[in-house]
Amino acid sequence: MHFQQMLRRGRAPAESRGPFGGITTTVIATMLASVSVYLRSWAAYDRLSDSVGNTAYSIFSTEKDHFDFIIVGGGTAGAVAAYRLSEYYDVLLLEAGGEMNDFQLIPAMSLLMLNYPEVDWRHKTVPQRHSCFGSPKNRSHWSQGRGLGGTSNLNFLIHARGCPKDYDLWAQLTGDPSWGFEAVLPYFKKSENYIGRWADNGFHGVGGPMTLQEPDFIGVGEKWVQATVEMGWPRADINGNFTEGFDTTTYTMKDGRRSAAYGAWLDPLRNRLTLTIRKYAHVRKVLIDGQKRAYGVEYERHGTIKHAFAKKEIVLTAGTMNTAQILMLSGVGPRRHLRNIGVPLVKDLPVGLNLQDHLSVYLGPFFVNEPIKFSIGDDVINPSTIGRFIIQGKGALTSAGTQATGFFASKYAKAAGEGDWPDVQIIVCGVSAGENFPSEIARGFGMKKTLWQDYYEHAIGYHSFFLIVSGARPRARGYIRLKNTDPMSPTRIQPNYFDNEHDVKIMVEGIKTAVAIVEETLTFNEMGGRFTDKVLPGCEQYIFRSDEYWECYARIVSVSLHHIVGSATMGAEGSPGAVVDTQLRVVGVTGLRVMDASIMPRVPIGNTNAPAIMIAEKGTDMIISLWKGTRLGAPIGGDEEDEGRY
Numbered sequence: 246m247h248f249q250q251m252l253r254r255g256r257a258p259a260e261s262r263g264p265f266g267g268i269t270t271t272v273i274a275t276m277l278a279s280v281s282v283y284l285r286s287w288a289a290y291d292r293l294s295d296s297v298g299n300t301a302y303s304i305f306s307t308e309k310d311h312f313d314f315i316i317v318g319g320g321t322a323g324a325v326a327a328y329r330l331s332e333y334y335d336v337l338l339l340e341a342g343g344e345m346n347d348f349q350l351i352p353a354m355s356l357l358m359l360n361y362p363e364v365d366w367r368h369k370t371v372p373q374r375h376s377c378f379g380s381p382k383n384r385s386h387w388s389q390g391r392g393l394g395g396t397s398n399l400n401f402l403i404h405a406r407g408c409p410k411d412y413d414l415w416a417q418l419t420g421d422p423s424w425g426f427e428a429v430l431p432y433f434k435k436s437e438n439y440i441g442r443w444a445d446n447g448f449h450g451v452g453g454p455m456t457l458q459e460p461d462f463i464g465v466g467e468k469w470v471q472a473t474v475e476m477g478w479p480r481a482d483i484n485g486n487f488t489e490g491f492d493t494t495t496y497t498m499k500d501g502r503r504s505a506a507y508g509a510w511l512d513p514l515r516n517r518l519t520l521t522i523r524k525y526a527h528v529r530k531v532l533i534d535g536q537k538r539a540y541g542v543e544y545e546r547h548g549t550i551k552h553a554f555a556k557k558e559i560v561l562t563a564g565t566m567n568t569a570q571i572l573m574l575s576g577v578g579p580r581r582h583l584r585n586i587g588v589p590l591v592k593d594l595p596v597g598l599n600l601q602d603h604l605s606v607y608l609g610p611f612f613v614n615e616p617i618k619f620s621i622g623d624d625v626i627n628p629s630t631i632g633r634f635i636i637q638g639k640g641a642l643t644s645a646g647t648q649a650t651g652f653f654a655s656k657y658a659k660a661a662g663e664g665d666w667p668d669v670q671i672i673v674c675g676v677s678a679g680e681n682f683p684s685e686i687a688r689g690f691g692m693k694k695t696l697w698q699d700y701y702e703h704a705i706g707y708h709s710f711f712l713i714v715s716g717a718r719p720r721a722r723g724y725i726r727l728k729n730t731d732p733m734s735p736t737r738i739q740p741n742y743f744d745n746e747h748d749v750k751i752m753v754e755g756i757k758t759a760v761a762i763v764e765e766t767l768t769f770n771e772m773g774g775r776f777t778d779k780v781l782p783g784c785e786q787y788i789f790r791s792d793e794y795w796e797c798y799a800r801i802v803s804v805s806l807h808h809i810v811g812s813a814t815m816g817a818e819g820s821p822g823a824v825v826d827t828q829l830r831v832v833g834v835t836g837l838r839v840m841d842a843s844i845m846p847r848v849p850i851g852n853t854n855a856p857a858i859m860i861a862e863k864g865t866d867m868i869i870s871l872w873k874g875t876r877l878g879a880p881i882g883g884d885e886e887d888e889g890r891y
């Protein structure tokens with residue numbers, strides 16, 4: 246049996262059991278040392294196989310071009326949409342990238358998988374005036390997954406929906422109570438197979454396609470929760486009806502392996518005859534007729550321009566940046582902008598506006614005396630951890646480094662009467678600095694290598710961790726614009742991070758609170774927990790640990806948390822900001838819906854994978870009840886066959 250099969254199935258063949266000291270380990274170690282070479286070869290092989298029809302999907306790769314539904318983008322939301330719609334209809338899923346690769350199954354590889362063109366769109370913002378000074382040209386790097394599974398293949402696996410108030414605000418903004426928390430909760434639960442400590446509180450689904458579990462290795466996570474309880478916050482189910490609190494992380498994971506859009510929804514569909522998946526199919530635009538009806542798409546696949554046609558509807562799930570690009574290339578967007586770029590107008594809508602993200606700061610190193618070392622380096626990726634992971638799905642490789650998270654309301658939220666609606670998130674990363682840590686983190690998140698090397702050098706080899714502090718309810722609003730009419734061209738992205746004092750003040754308070762949790766609790770005192778006394782290069786002119794110092798720190802080490810939403814905002818029909826209505830239909834165009842993170846009118850306080858999935862669950866439910874489909878495409882052998890295939 247191959248390494249690939251062992252990884253995917255979660256068990257080793259009899260002949261491979263025992264010590265992993267032989268050839269396999271050598272091969273793995275060599276591959277790890279050269280991720281880029283591995284990814285290049287993987288992608289070249291996958292693309293070539295696909296072009297000659299030798300893929301797992303080849304029996305469906307006919308030249309057929311008429312379908313009931315066409316889904317554009319096989320990422321997080323697109324996978325769910327494909328799964329649900331192909332139970333009832335004949336569906337085409339077009340995905341610009343290829344197959345998910347095996348290293349992406351290993352949570353501990355998450356950082357190492359970022360920022361490679363084979364798996365990542367590698368968007369860049371325009372230079373920021375108030376933040377991101379630690380990135381080349383002050384441009385924030387925005388990763389987005391390319392390939393089946395999309396960004397759920399690249400993310401850090403945290404399942405955190407946000408809090409009830411987030412969705413009640415959506416209902417209020419759109420005037421549609423069906424987007425309030427009570428109403429969307431069943432759609433969150435529908436996707437879930439939750440295994441965890443909060444199973445009995447009514448907020449979690451069981452038996453859904455996506456397994457949720459705590460990673461086997463939680464490093465410093467439990468200590469963090471203990472310290473925050475000491476500070477007065479409750480241990481909270483951050484996917485339930487909480488206001489403030491922290492918990493160890495719940496992951497989109499099965500048997501210790503990443504299992505989100507690809508593993509839960511797409512891989513089990515390989516035998517479903519009602520779903521045609523075309524990989525390496527880059528959609529250039531939606532075809533819309535004179536009656537403003539979307540009837541097909543134009544896409545490029547292996548160097549040829551092709552067309553496909555939808556008898557019923559086209560669903561865009563290409564993610565916040567690319568959905569906006571496709572809409573604008575199709576003539577749906579701001580009138581003046583499209584005129585300037587030279588795209589004929591179909592419908593004047595505020596596509597690309599209302600762009601939001603959680604800007605975050607990487608705060609560390611925090612040193613501890615106890616040996617809790619968790620380093621993405623030699624001590625994690627070694628023969629014994631690899632063996633444990635493959636055979637049992639356990640051990641340090643099950644952790645993406647993100648070991649606890651939670652939320653609290655700043656003094657500013659409290660002063661505004663919103664003490665029950667957090668505006669700061671902290672994610673605990675139990676990652677010590679090994680030799681390669683500074684350069685890997687700089688490479689993965691598109692930051693200046695010299696900055697990280699200078700600043701982190703003193704921490705290499707010591708037991709430490711760092712925190713991600715994020716403004717959870719940012720006021721900054723940005724935009725996405727086309728640069729030209731070329732579908733392969735990057736877009737112009739302006740998030741306007743820290744363009745207002747409020748977001749900066751929240752960040753400074755978040756940082757100070759994070760430091761206090763480590764330095765003012767018995768839990769961490771007993772471990773010798775302390776923030777570094779090394780000054781961040783570039784902030785020497787400020788008094789160390791003063792508000793001004795933290796502000797300087799935040800403006801330099803500012804990184805996107807990659808929770809980018811809002812570019813095709815949902816709103817009440819007729820409201821000036823709405824791109825889609827509350828049925829997710831593009832306003833003024835028939836036969837076209839958007840069903841991904843781009844429709845969120847406000848970014849929820851939590852992480853955005855779970856809400857993207859919920860949106861697709863709810864959106865496909867609306868489609869099925871509208872078209873009143875007859876069930877067609879249940880997996881051969883019934884739904885149970887989905888279980889355990891992955």
Ligand SMILES: Cc1cc2nc3c(=O)[nH]c(=O)nc-3n(C[C@H](O)[C@H](O)[C@H](O)COP(=O)(O)OP(=O)(O)OC[C@H]3O[C@@H](n4cnc5c(N)ncnc54)[C@H](O)[C@@H]3O)c2cc1C
Nearest residue numbers: 318320321322341395396400401403528564841842852854
């Ligand atoms: C580094 C990182 C860490 C993150 N960590 C977390 C986390 O721990 N927890 C969490 O909840 N969220 C996290 N997120 C965010 C979360 O994963 C995303 O918000 C979510 O996956 C977005 O889903 P989506 O369906 O909107 O888009 P995507 O998943 O990006 O799907 C879009 C798909 O469309 C395809 N596509 C794009 N353009 C075209 C085209 N023209 N033609 C055909 N196909 C196209 C893409 O290749 C992709 O497969 C993280 C994101 C990143 C980048």
